[in-house]
Amino acid sequence: MNDAIRQGWETTKRHKYVLVALFLYRLLWGFFLYRFIDAIVAPILTRYPDEHPIGEAAKQLFAIEAQFRLLKTDLADRTLLMLGAMLLLRMLITPIVNAGLYYSFAHAQDQGGTQVLQGIRRSWKKVSLFYGAEKLIALAPAIWLIPFGRSAYLEMPNAASWIGQMLPYAAGWAIWMLAVHLPFLFMQFSAAAGDRPWQGAIRAIRRLLPLLGVTILLPLLSLLGSAAVSGATLIWTGLLAIALNQAFHFVRSTIALWTAACQHRLWQREEA
Amino acid sequence: MAGQWFPKVAAYETNGVRGRASEGWDLHQYHGNSEFYADFGVYGVKIDVPEDRIVAATGFQYKQPVVKDGRKTYQFYAEDVHDFSWSASPDFVTAEDSFSSAGVPGVRIKLYLDPLHAKQQERYMHAAKSALAKLGEWYGDYPYTTLSVVVPPADAEGAGGMEYPTLVTGAAAKDDNPGYELERTLVHEIAHQYWYGIVASNEFEEAWLDEAFTSYTEDKLMAAIYGVSARTPIESLYMTNPMPLKLDAWDYGDSDAYAENVYIRGKLVLKAIESQAGEKTMSKIMRTYFQKYRFKHPDSQSFQRVVEAVTKDDWKAFFQSYVYRGESADFAVASIRTEPDGEGGYQSIVLLTRTQGSPQAATVQFGFKDGKTVRKTWDGIQSHIQIRLQSASPLSYVAVDPMLDIVLDHSRYDNYLKAEAPVRKRTKFDVTLGQLIDAIVGSMAW
Ligand SMILES: [Zn+2]
Numbered sequence: 076m077n078d079a080i081r082q083g084w085e086t087t088k089r090h091k092y093v094l095v096a097l098f099l100y101r102l103l104w105g106f107f108l109y110r111f112i113d114a115i116v117a118p119i120l121t122r123y124p125d126e127h128p129i130g131e132a133a134k135q136l137f138a139i140e141a142q143f144r145l146l147k148t149d150l151a152d153r154t155l156l157m158l159g160a161m162l163l164l165r166m167l168i169t170p171i172v173n174a175g176l177y178y179s180f181a182h183a184q185d186q187g188g189t190q191v192l193q194g195i196r197r198s199w200k201k202v203s204l205f206y207g208a209e210k211l212i213a214l215a216p217a218i219w220l221i222p223f224g225r226s227a228y229l230e231m232p233n234a235a236s237w238i239g240q241m242l243p244y245a246a247g248w249a250i251w252m253l254a255v256h257l258p259f260l261f262m263q264f265s266a267a268a269g270d271r272p273w274q275g276a277i278r279a280i281r282r283l284l285p286l287l288g289v290t291i292l293l294p295l296l297s298l299l300g301s302a303a304v305s306g307a308t309l310i311w312t313g314l315l316a317i318a319l320n321q322a323f324h325f326v327r328s329t330i331a332l333w334t335a336a337c338q339h340r341l342w343q344r345e346e347a
Numbered sequence: 348m349a350g351q352w353f354p355k356v357a358a359y360e361t362n363g364v365r366g367r368a369s370e371g372w373d374l375h376q377y378h379g380n381s382e383f384y385a386d387f388g389v390y391g392v393k394i395d396v397p398e399d400r401i402v403a404a405t406g407f408q409y410k411q412p413v414v415k416d417g418r419k420t421y422q423f424y425a426e427d428v429h430d431f432s433w434s435a436s437p438d439f440v441t442a443e444d445s446f447s448s449a450g451v452p453g454v455r456i457k458l459y460l461d462p463l464h465a466k467q468q469e470r471y472m473h474a475a476k477s478a479l480a481k482l483g484e485w486y487g488d489y490p491y492t493t494l495s496v497v498v499p500p501a502d503a504e505g506a507g508g509m510e511y512p513t514l515v516t517g518a519a520a521k522d523d524n525p526g527y528e529l530e531r532t533l534v535h536e537i538a539h540q541y542w543y544g545i546v547a548s549n550e551f552e553e554a555w556l557d558e559a560f561t562s563y564t565e566d567k568l569m570a571a572i573y574g575v576s577a578r579t580p581i582e583s584l585y586m587t588n589p590m591p592l593k594l595d596a597w598d599y600g601d602s603d604a605y606a607e608n609v610y611i612r613g614k615l616v617l618k619a620i621e622s623q624a625g626e627k628t629m630s631k632i633m634r635t636y637f638q639k640y641r642f643k644h645p646d647s648q649s650f651q652r653v654v655e656a657v658t659k660d661d662w663k664a665f666f667q668s669y670v671y672r673g674e675s676a677d678f679a680v681a682s683i684r685t686e687p688d689g690e691g692g693y694q695s696i697v698l699l700t701r702t703q704g705s706p707q708a709a710t711v712q713f714g715f716k717d718g719k720t721v722r723k724t725w726d727g728i729q730s731h732i733q734i735r736l737q738s739a740s741p742l743s744y745v746a747v748d749p750m751l752d753i754v755l756d757h758s759r760y761d762n763y764l765k766a767e768a769p770v771r772k773r774t775k776f777d778v779t780l781g782q783l784i785d786a787i788v789g790s791m792a793w
Pocket of ligand 1: 539558561
């Protein structure tokens, strides 16, 4: 695994232009996302009655009203739709990036620069197919989990006990997503390299332990960083916090690319 | 349980009933979302059942039951009622007691309980007597000689919590020692005897005149007998879909919209009248309305006329907004601008709006950064007002109706506004939510 992480880092460095492009791409998204979130957060905060003359009761009524409106009206529909559309658009772009990147990873030893564009041209269709299939299978449980969670919420006396009840289901779903992701990821590697995809799936199972290692450890770094950025807003405010928030896209992009490169190294090792 | 049977004879309305210009039938098919409207009459009913059945029914038994060949025939009689219903079971645990008080000349209270609630006899009897006593005292005489209470078993839940003339069903017996819902359901159904039974409005076309009045009375009874107070502000916020109250029951769309408006919003309209007219005047309104329209099938306008006669005031705008149009008394703080006035103090401009509802005065509280507060009253006659304030310190927040006096304001969040969003919190939420969404999206896509 250490080997893969080190070699993955080399591959990442080799793809520094891709990294810069990825960073700018995410920065742009981040900018719009920030505006989108702030347009929701700011009005809620100005309406939140924390100095209200009747004190605690006003805050409770605010929470109750929010709950009624969220559950009984279409208040959140537009916001959820926008978020969903954003996710969908990014998911449509992803397999195309995958096709180029994975192809280029596979030819990292070759002379010359990166070969992202050739990869896209050669294999975007096949890679999209596997990526799409993966997401469909991974997200399928939502069809019954979301209605289930909603009706459970309506029955539970408070949010804490609802979260307690939902936790095992959420964990189960996360494990399911991971279990679907790994073989499909390797199938995408194989498809991008022009190999037979199902062999990729077999390799994923054979190298499961190191694969799990890089797939969990590296993004964990990213997540810790994320928490640190959120935490920093307790100390810094205003522009500095916002700048840090946006700059963090670089860290997240680097780690994402590095993770993919490591996973690809693990897929490649058989030939060596 | 045999009740609400169809086909049944439709009500025949004579000239002037509910504002009718010419006499005729008030004819409607059966609707899931609707309840009763029928003419008063005299019922003599023979009920033939297997010998072991105990029968509860509207009215009173005027002859001993006849037993023959394993069958038993009960004979019931009822006057001045607009429906008849009965229930039979071999398992009923029965109890009977007489009761009289001011406004209740003498009533036999008969309990027919599911065996699971045999031990709750005292609670049922106490609730029934106390409710009748209060209703007699508040509104007027209970004109019948019996009141039967049927408590169905758990698997007959659909029959629970229902009103019929001189016969009501409590909530089905599911639990051997239920909480106040036992009393709440029972006093609600008994209160129906006054509005559904005696006043007898048209529940096809203006159901609120029964259910809202009954729910209002139920809250009064629960407070007077058991000291259980109503949760009015929460119920008001629950009204996310206010609709007109004078509306054919099936036109509410789904049963939630029907129940919310007809039961809860209608009740809140009565509470709003109470809060504007005063509690004492309100009890006079209710008593006058009952006295004037007992056995008369009044409509929403009849009630409006009583409100106007008792308060000697014009309630047209109120009834238009809240009864006929189904509006919310939507007060809001629309905007705040606060800035230095150039002389060491601050000038603030506050815009208040009332986008719906009828004119009504509202308290407005202004809170300043230095902790000082100022209260003013806005008469609420116009749909908006701009208020200018001079102060030593910047304005921090404005709250309209801070003490929650305006019952029918179904959106409270906009009654309060700060001059600006707290910067630190705003950044914190923006960044944290942003990081969270980025992490989720990033786990699935580039
Ligand atoms: Zn009712």
